[in-house]
Amino acid sequence: MSLVIPEDDNRLRHVCADCGTVHYQNPKLVIGTIPWWQADQQVLLCKRAIEPRRGYWTLPAGFMENNETTEEAAQRETTEEAGARVELLGLFALLNVPHVHQVHLFYRARLLDLDFAAGTESLECRLFRESEIPWQDLAFPTVSHTLQRFFADLGALTEGQAVPLYTLDIRKRLQV
């Protein structure tokens, strides 16, 4: 594999020296949910069992896979990481993290029951009221920003008002 600019291109690409196949590398989508239990005003978070940020809390989310839609990815990750069933309520946030080549999408979601359970990538899953959120122990800036905006918008959302898509570019590296 060598790094060259293909003839009809203007960027360095990984090209197979044997067969000439260009292996494009493009940003990946990380997709998750904000699972909300309206009766007790609680959000479901997962404590990560894997690196990076093992032991820190996150919203259920992960890399979108081929052959699925963004909504299917959101549902799948919520089931895989938190064993939870949710009804999706629309896209809430789009966050760019260009230095790690990622775009994060978070959907609002209604928890359908409380029979959740930590999946293999989670040490623990539990419900948090806004006052209980472990802000200092959240895994990623995208999760902190999304939760902050979610609680700021909660009054409007509870009244059934539409809120604009939350968009943010995060350019700073995570301090670990």
Place this chain on the structure above:
Amino acid sequence: MSLVIPEDDNRLRHVCADCGTVHYQNPKLVIGTIPWWQADQQVLLCKRAIEPRRGYWTLPAGFMENNETTEEAAQRETTEEAGARVELLGLFALLNVPHVHQVHLFYRARLLDLDFAAGTESLECRLFRESEIPWQDLAFPTVSHTLQRFFADLGALTEGQAVPLYTLDIRKRLQV
């Protein structure tokens, strides 16, 4: 390169037989704009100079690259394909095309001037009123659906009303 399920995974991945590196393949983002010239109620389209769908009309759009944000990708593609300068006005559409492993995003955009010019991937770029759109000669279903919804929402948008993000899953293969 061989197709195996890595130890901590549940899907087939391309793994280098020599070094064990897992080459993940995930959906790609295709990002573009709806460049609008308000004075004459016209949208800017490009006739494709490359396959697939050479000779058909499209909104300026292309694959998001590493190290950029979704908005930067939208601006870059609009400049590369149509030589046009735009001000972005917010995300308008998110369309899933799971059978080709793509997610398409289109931003509303205000054309800043009429000094546009076809880029190397376009045969021609020109402005169209709604009644002039070549609906039978559009390159992709994502472009047709986005333009249809854009014109349906145009009244509300012109009055400054917020419209919900247009989302659609396109599961049928393109008939060519």
